[in-house]
Amino acid sequence: EDKVVQSPLSLVVHEGDTVTLNCSYEVTNFRSLLWYKQEKKAPTFLFMLTSSGIEKKSGRLSSILDKKELFSILNITATQTGDSAIYLCAVLSTGANNLFFGTGTRLTVIP
Amino acid sequence: GAGVSQSPSNKVTEKGKDVELRCDPISGHTALYWYRQSLGQGLEFLIYFQGNSAPDKSGLPSDRFSAERTGGSVSTLTIQRTQQEDSAVYLCASSSFNSRATAGGYTFGSGTRLTVV
DSSP, X not given: OOEEEEEOSEEEEEXXXXXXXXXXXXXXXXXXXXXXXXXXXXXXXXXXEOSTTOOEEETTEEXXXXXXXXXXXXXXXXXXXXXXXXXXXXXXEXXXXXXXXXXXXXXXXXX | OOSOEEEOSEEEEOTTOOEEEEEEOOTTOOEEEEEXXXXXXXXXXXXXXXXXXXXXXXXXXXXXXXXXXXXXXXXXXXXXXXXXXGOEEEEEEXXXXXXXHHTOOOEEOOOEEEEEO
């Protein structure tokens, strides 16, 4: 059975801290891993990772995939209160019709 | 439209009643997905439509759930004889074939929060 496990489930940090969110997966015919940010209801796309070891970066956010160890991390540096959200990890398998999501990590950044 | 539009944004219904949730995808997007997000849970896949192909209904949790997509555009998710465990946020997403393959480009709507009392 496919599995996507995110940790921690929730995290509270102070503004300016750096956080690392984890996503491990067990899926057949892995194709890509995606990260989404969900602030209110609609998740918004952050990154798609297909190859191991290649960091994707957008501002203070970055992510990397390890296909040998079957995990990805999402780093956020110099956190701001606007980073408070649920961060969702999802996996797409070859031949699958849908993304398979983890339960998410709820990040709260306090001033 | 410019984005994926869902209605209503909130729905409170009595146990046992039927509800219909609507999703209007981005114009030209051939793929449409319904997901459910229960409190503290990740997104649970429900159903997928792609063009004129038969829908993938493998995620529907029971026969009380059904969905249709008319004219390859608007989709309606129907829940019959609602139960309290159906309370969740129902999210719709759409994508074009190319965006799904390259940018992982699901565009989500803002969802419908369903509360069954």
